[in-house]
Amino acid sequence: MRSPLKISIREIQKHDGMELETRLEPREISWEDDAGARLTEPFALQMEFSVGTDNILAQGEVEGSWELECSRCLEKFQAHFKLPVEGIFAFTQQTIDMAEEIRQGIVLLIPPKPLCRAGCQGLCSNCGANKNRAPCPCRPQPPSRFQKLSRPKKLRDLPCS
Numbered sequence: 001m002r003s004p005l006k007i008s009i010r011e012i013q014k015h016d017g018m019e020l021e022t023r024l025e026p027r028e029i030s031w032e033d034d035a036g037a038r039l040t041e042p043f044a045l046q047m048e049f050s051v052g053t054d055n056i057l058a059q060g061e062v063e064g065s066w067e068l069e070c071s072r073c074l075e076k077f078q079a080h081f082k083l084p085v086e087g088i089f090a091f092t093q094q095t096i097d098m099a100e101e102i103r104q105g106i107v108l109l110i111p112p113k114p115l116c117r118a119g120c121q122g123l124c125s126n127c128g129a130n131k132n133r134a135p136c137p138c139r140p141q142p143p144s145r146f147q148k149l150s151r152p153k154k155l156r157d158l159p160c161s
């Protein structure tokens with residue numbers, strides 16, 4: 001199958017530029033879900049190629065949705081992504097292949113600590129329950145005399161109440 005991401009530079013020169021608008025399957029950019037995000041559906045690509053003195057400038061963006069895993073409660077959730085894509089290709093290359101550019105751009109966009117929502121309560125450190133769903137029966141431990149000396153913990157680190 002011919003990839004829409006492989007474009008002949010001669011073709012772009014002939015038309016003095018080119019626009020590309022398409023939807024891409026994750027496999028068309030050789031996407032692997034173990035990069036930290038699952039691409040669940042085709043995503044949109046919009047590109048514009050312009051002809052410079054000795055190269056082609058490609059500018060555009062990709063937009064779609066992916067599935068991430070919350071770093072606090074470990075639930076999977078859907079989120080939206082949008083990313084500018086850019087590349088410069090010398091005339092001598094003959095063919096432009098945007099797939100690798102796009103794949104690397106999306107990988108860099110994956111948040112290191114995804115959150116399913118701003119105030120995610122995470123999992124109880126005692127019983128492992130997801131505190132977003134229901135309060136668990138655990139009680140905060142009475143502070144020991146050592147803990148009293150240390151600075152107060154951040155809210156999310158406290159045992160659930």
Ligand SMILES: [Zn+2]
Nearest residue numbers: 070073116120
């Ligand atoms: Zn969460």
Ligand SMILES: [Zn+2]
Nearest residue numbers: 124127136138
């Ligand atoms: Zn608990």
